[in-house]
Amino acid sequence: MPENDTLDKIDLDIKNCTLCLLCSTRKHTVPGEGGFLKKLMIIGEAPGYHEDQSGRPFIGAAGKILRNTLSKNDIKINDVFITNIIKCRPPNNRPPFINEKKICIQYLERQILLLQPKIICLLGNVVSSYLLGIKSITNERGRILHKNELKYFVTYHPAATIYNRNLLNIFEQDIKKLAEYLL
Numbered sequence: 001m002p003e004n005d006t007l008d009k010i011d012l013d014i015k016n017c018t019l020c021l022l023c024s025t026r027k028h029t030v031p032g033e034g035g036f037l038k039k040l041m042i043i044g045e046a047p048g049y050h051e052d053q054s055g056r057p058f059i060g061a062a063g064k065i066l067r068n069t070l071s072k073n074d075i076k077i078n079d080v081f082i083t084n085i086i087k088c089r090p091p092n093n094r095p096p097f098i099n100e101k102k103i104c105i106q107y108l109e110r111q112i113l114l115l116q117p118k119i120i121c122l123l124g125n126v127v128s129s130y131l132l133g134i135k136s137i138t139n140e141r142g143r144i145l146h147k148n149e150l151k152y153f154v155t156y157h158p159a160a161t162i163y164n165r166n167l168l169n170i171f172e173q174d175i176k177k178l179a180e181y182l183l
């Protein structure tokens with residue numbers, strides 16, 4: 001991490017980043033946003049269309065589910081930091097390539113080092129498998145996991161719950177547990 005790193009410096013480095021081809025198709029970089037009162041960091045996969053248009057994470061349909069579920073559990077959106085492993089939208093919302101993840105992870109690592117979260121919530125398989133090596137989140141979700149002196153909590157990606165009531169119920173239960181942990 002650069003000396004005296006700040007969120008503004010990280011945002012600027014992301015904004016100027018040309019380390020992978022996503023820089024040529026993005027409209028905006030999406031570094032992440034929020035506050036840190038709850039010491040909770042939430043990490044998704046990559047920006048989608050709406051995020052790319054606005055430069056803000058989780059503002060489309062999946063974001064609505066995430067934001068509603070947090071709010072039902074008295075977690076103010078401005079008190080948590082929300083970001084993604086990839087800071088630019090992959091064209092047509094394809095899953096990020098491995099080289100894109102390898103290159104982009106440096107920004108997430110700086111964000112984590114700087115913010116020192118009490119817990120990091122990972123949304124969905126892509127993120128959980130990349131950061132924790134989890135093959136399927138079904139067995140690992142809904143509890144605290146430890147790696148490299150950091151605490152993680154894995155749950156489904158809210159996009160997976162859009163047409164699946166059952167997954168939505170589980171997602172809501174998981175976020176409730178996470179909220180209780182943060183009390």
Ligand code: URA
Nearest residue numbers: 044045046047057058
């Ligand atoms: N899905 C994600 O994983 N991240 C976003 O920012 C939006 C949708």
